[in-house]
Amino acid sequence: MKKIILLTLLSISLYAIGNEDPVKLEFKKNELEANSNINQTNILESKIAELQKDYEKQEKINEKTLDSISNQISAASLNLTIFGILFSVAAIGLGLYVTFIERKIVLIREENKTLLSETKLVKDEVVKINNQIQKDIYGLFLKIKREETVHILERLLKIPEDISNLSQQLLSRELEKEDFLILKEAYLKLKEKNSKINENSDEDDEEFNFDLKPDYINSYKLLFFQHFLDLSIKDSIINDDLLDYYNSSVDCAFENDIIKSTTDFMNSIMETGLxxxxxxxxxxxxxxxxxxxxxxxxxxxxxxxxxxxxxxxxxxxxxxxxxxxxxxxxxxxxxxxxxxxxxxxxxxxxxxxxxxxxxxxxxxxxxxxxxxxxxxxxxxxxxxxxxxxxxxxxxxxxx
Structure with missing residues (x-):
């Protein structure tokens, strides 16, 4: 816009000068050109100064912008880092939770399988017992009696002296080979108690303590004789204790008892050597x-x-x-x-x-x-x- 105005003014000046003396015109022309150059220079310098200011301003703006962008990028990077850490922690936590839930589910599944198996066993047992009740009531009676025998033997482990109340029941029923060890353990406990009582007794009480539980001891010996004579002979402790009790054991036996005990005795003698x-x-x-x-x-x-x-x-x-x-x-x-x-x-x-x-x-x-x-x-x-x-x-x- 400024250039157009300058050209217009220049055209008007040239037109006015065209009527004047050529020398003057030439001089004015040169003067105008010189002024024009000066003005242009001033204008250019002014422009350059303005541009320089604009540049400096723009540079400051750019610097601020870059600083802002850099800060924002740094903040964004920090946020991304924090978010990444939080995400990683959350992922790890989620993974642990999923693993925990998975294991719990597996455990529940295994427990369900076990419960199902136990339920089937219980069901089979109930069916079996029901069949026994319907078809084999005597077999069920023997099973119940066996459970009662096990209970009696376990009681003797806790209270060996209770043999005074339970010996008749044990003498009148069949005992299994595995019952020998339980009966032996209860017998040894009773012997140990007797030994401690006798050791700690006063002289005045010596006779009383010596006969404190003779019937208890002999009740065990009679059980060993009638039910486990073969195993008793092979056991060094029980065998030695029975030697002085054969007379009483034989006197207490019925015909079927003495036949069984004799058979057990001879089988054991045959195994160990006559x-x-x-x-x-x-x-x-x-x-x-x-x-x-x-x-x-x-x-x-x-x-x-x-x-x-x-x-x-x-x-x-x-x-x-x-x-x-x-x-x-x-x-x-x-x-x-x-x-x-x-x-x-x-x-x-x-x-x-x-x-x-x-x-x-x-x-x-x-x-x-x-x-x-x-x-x-x-x-x-x-x-x-x-x-x-x-x-x-x-x-x-x-x-």
Missing amino acids: QSKTIEVNAFVKALSQSDFKTFDAIYQIFFQILQTRENHFKLFNILNDEKETRVGKLKIGQILTDKYSHTQLSESEKNILDKTNTIFLELEAETAEKNIKLEKQKAAKAERIRKQEELKNKKQQN
Whole structure:
């Protein structure tokens, strides 16, 4: 716009000058050009100054803008970093939560499987029990009785002295092999209690404490004899304790009890070795010889059935001592040997055994005859006393 105005003014000046003197015109022209150049220079300088100011202003604005942008970028970068950290933490937390939930779900699933299996087992058990009730009530009774037996044995572990109340129940029912260890543990606890009581007792109480629980101890021994004689013989502690209780155990046994105990006894002797159990064999035969079973052939046949061989049969006779208390049992064994092997070819030692059997028989016969004579004399003396008492009574009545 400024250039147009300058050109217009210049055109007007040239037109006015065109009528003047050419020299003047030339001079004015030069003067105008000079002024024009000066004005243009001034204008340019002014423009340049303005542009410089604008540039400086714009540069400051740009610097501020760049600083602002840089600050914003820095802030954005910090925000992104913080957001990234928070996002990472959130992602980790979410991952942990998902893992926890997953494990919980897996655990719940496994628990559900277990519960389902247990439910099926319970269902099967209920169905089984129902079938037993419907079809096998006796089998159910045996199962309940077995559970009761286990409960009794567990009670003895807690209170060994309760054997005084529970021994009759245990004697009258069947016990399993695994029950032996429970019964043994309760028995040893009772023995330990007795030992401590005796050790801590005063001299005045010594006799009382010694007999504190004899029936309890013997009740356990009787259970071992009737139910677990085979296992008892193999157990060093129980075996030693039973040696002095065979007599009482045999006296307490019924016919089926003594048959079972004899079978268990001989099976154990056969396993451990006849020669290594001579003390036990003598104690057992001695107890039989003094009991009501002393002439019960079925017991002695069990000896021979389990020993099996001829060598063992004769060895059994040889290991028995010659005590009077053992002679009845030894005679019964010798008589079975005579019946079984007398018609066969005998060695010299076997002949001696059969001869000794006959000697024992004659001794016992003589003793029996002597006892019978004494009994007859006692009966006659008793009858004479009664007769005299009656005569004396009659005389008093007559007077």
